[in-house]
Amino acid sequence: MxxxxxxxxxxxxxxxxxxxxxxxxxxxxxxxxxxxxxxxxxxxxxxxxxILAFKDYKYRLGIFGSPWVGLNNFRYFFISGAAGRVIRNTLLYNMAFITAGMIIEVFFAIVLSEIRNRYFKKIAQSMMLLPFFISWVVVSSIVYSVLSYEYGLINNLLAGVGGEPVNLYALPKAWPFILVFLRIWKGAGYGCIIYLANITSIDPEIYEAADIDGANIWQKTSAITLQHLRPTMVILFLLAMGGMFRGDFGMFYQIIRNNGTLLPYTDIIDTFVFRALLSSSDVGMSAASGLFQSVLCFITVMLANFVVTKIDPDYALF
Amino acid sequence: MEYTNRGIRTGKDRIIFNAVAYLVLGVFALLCVIPFYLVIVASLTSEEAIMREGFSLLVRDFSLEGYEIILNNPATIARAYLNTVTVTVTGTVVSVFMVTMCGYVLQQRSFPWRNKIMMFFYFTTLFSGGLTPYYILCTRYLGFKNKFYALILPSAFSVWNMIIAKNFMRTIPPEIHESAKMDGAGEFRIFLSLILPLAKPLLATLGLFSALGFWNDWYNCMLFIDDKDLYTLQYFLQEMLNSIENLRIVAEKSGIVVPVLPTEAMKMAMTIVVTGPIIFVYPFIQRFFIKGLTIGSVKG
Structure with a gap:
């Protein structure tokens, strides 16, 4: 104009x-x-x-040559019962990761910020960061050496105190806990840094004023630190919720590998899409489930961003 | 009330808090490190001892046979090491250069289409076609199967890193660009000889993020590579963990004759070989990763 x-x-x-x-x-x-x-x-x-999601992909015919099958791939994905299982698992795992992760990261950040011994703080923080630098393949090898039925450390220690060995690789119900633990083990050291930086930016005079008023450490933590962290927590929580349907393929694929016994409790959309892609007859369904996930992801990200924009436009993704 | 020189009351609440703080942090920090110690111990234990007593926290029957077999494989493990190093170095240089240059251009106020192009990039983070079409495109139409560049290209550009770079560029005063422009320097020249030297903190952070990503990558290798000569370290380890057959091949190629194949010791030794460089380097580079959380946080 x-x-x-x-x-x-x-x-x-x-x-x-x-x-x-x-x-x-x-x-x-x-x-x-x-x-x-x-x-x-x-x-x-x-x-x-x-468009593959609507086709019966034949390698010989290529993407364009393969015949259209309408919604058959989606129908198959839902009727086989796989859809309900993998969507539920993806959702529940992500919710557990997000909630447990946030609680523990905030806790670590508060605790780290209050510790006065600089050397302890520095060394502890360095140690906590180590798992962040390691690939899931290596984590998988480590998990095996700890949990394996025949040689694992845990069963070794159990045997040492006269306990019965447990075969965790045949116990699907244990894995939600193991995986949440692993996620925190790998991510909390890095994840708490953002909260720690946030706490460091609080004006020390506020704490001094609270000291003079006779507030104890619990009161100071809940009334000052947590109040100060709340906006960041809300925003990070919402942004994480935007990725609710996006699973951590690397983690689930490497830790579980192809252990069929564990799949009912550990199969997520991403691992399902990958397995379907590998079996040549299911390529169409693989594309359909992938597309289904992409659409869900798109909707949740847009929703999360919409809510964030309402709360604080500065943190909006776009 | 007592006050320490920092103005902190050392009451009963503080004592309890400190006890909990040191205990919980100490335990968690140890939990983060002990597994690596466990793997090191296991890699140094003879196979018989592992078979007999399982993995434990002390070396009982010292043996280097796991390492001997693995390191006696110039054709395979050394090859994988070389591949990983090449991928990491090339990938990091290419990725950081592209990401920084793109972020720089999209931050230029005089560039008329910067917002439209930014949206074009941004949309790819919101919606994707999924793994299936991507995989078929790469293998069937782009010929990625068993090509070395298949290990680099799929991760050679990242929209997220580009956004970090773009935000960092806002902190560089525009006068630098304007005065260079008046002196008659071209845009590319300005970027190379003026902007890049000023963006060292950004380059360090993005470079280390990319390098870690390439070093730890097994995904591209799993999707596109069957040829053992092109395996990266991580994928090599994955293959060794997945089947005894792969361990047997490694053992045969080493030429070392063993009565029992030391499968467990080999897996653990390989884990250490793959992770070793990171464990040594990470204490010195962790600050760049911490900085990475804030470096591009200026909202653009």
């Missing part, structure tokens, strides 16, 4: 044509050309590939 207005007053400031703009910004355009090409190839073209 303003450009058109400017043209009327001063013909010299006429809006440049598209090609003039391109010519003027050619270096910038070249600089972003490869990244743009990159997302076209690796993100946008696969988005077009969602």
């Amino acid at each position: 303003s450009a058109r207005f400017a043209t009327q007053i001063n013909p010299a400031a006429r809006k440049k044509t598209f090609f003039q703009q391109v010519a003027q910004n050619r270096t910038f355009l070249i600089m972003v050309a490869i990244p743009i090409l990159y997302v076209i190839v690796f993100s946008y073209i696969p988005m077009g590939g969602i």
Whole structure:
């Protein structure tokens, strides 16, 4: 609008044509050309590939040659009972990860901020960060050495006190607890940093004033620290909820591997999509379940972002 | 009431709090480290001892046979090491360069389409076609199967890192760009010789994030690679954990004759070989990862 207005007053400031703009910004355009090409190839073209969800994919015929089957892939995904199971697992695990993770990270952040012994604090924090740097493959190897039925440390210690060995790899019900523990083990050291930084930014005078009023440490923690952390907690919680249907493939795939006994309690959408993709007859259903997940993810992210925008636009994703 | 020199009352509440704090933190910190210690011990224990008594916290029957077999495999393990290092170095350089350059351009106020292009990038983080079409595209139409670049390309650009870079670029005063422009420098020149040196903290953080990602990657290798010569370390370990057959192949190639295949000791030794560099390096680089949480947090 303003450009058109400017043209009327001063013909010299006429809006440049598209090609003039391109010519003027050619270096910038070249600089972003490869990244743009990159997302076209690796993100946008696969988005077009969602047509696979409506086809019976045959390797021989390719994506375009394979016959259309309407909603059959979705029907199969839901009727086989897999859908209910993997959606429930994905949701419940994520809720447990988000809630337990947040409680423990906030707790660690508060505790770390109150500790006065600098060396203890530094060393403890370094130790807590170690699992963050390790891949899930390595974690899987470690978990095996701790939990394995024949040689595992836990069964070893149990035998040492005269207990019966437990075969956790045949006990599906134990895995929600093991996986939540592993998630916290791997992520809490890194996750608490953001809360710790937040606590450090609290004005020390507030604590001094509370000291003078005779507040004890529990009162100070609940009335000052937690109150101060609350906005961050709410925002991070909502943003995490936006990814409620996105499972941590690496974790579930590496820790559980192909242990069929554990699958009822540990199969999530992402591992299901992957397994279906590998068995050539289920490629269509793999695409359908993947698309179903993508749509759910899109809706939850938009919802989460909408709520965040209402609370504090500064933290909105876009 | 007593006050310490920091102004903190050392009452009964403080004593209880400290006791809980030190105890819980100490226990959790130990829990984070002990498993690695356990793996090191197991990797140094003879297979018979593991078979007889299982994994334990003390070395009972010292033996290096796990390491001997693994390190005697120049054709396989050394190859995987070389692949991982090459992937990590190339991938990190390419990724950091692309991400930083893209973030820089999209932060330029004079660039007319910056918001539209930003939305174009951003949308890919909100919606995706899923693994299936992506996999078929890469293997069937782009020929990624058993190609070395398949280990790098799929992770060579990250929209999230680009957003971090873009936000960091806001902290660089625009006058630098303007004065260089007046001196007649081209945009690419300005980026290379003026902006990059100023963005060192960003480069360090993004570089280490990418390097860790490439070092720890097994996913690309699992999706695209069957050729053992192209295995990365992580995927090699995954294969060793998954089947005794793979362990047997490694043992045969080492040329060391063993009465019993030391499967457990080999797995543990391989875990240490794969993780070793990270355990040594991470205490020195962790601050960059901590900084990574705040470096790009200026909302753009």
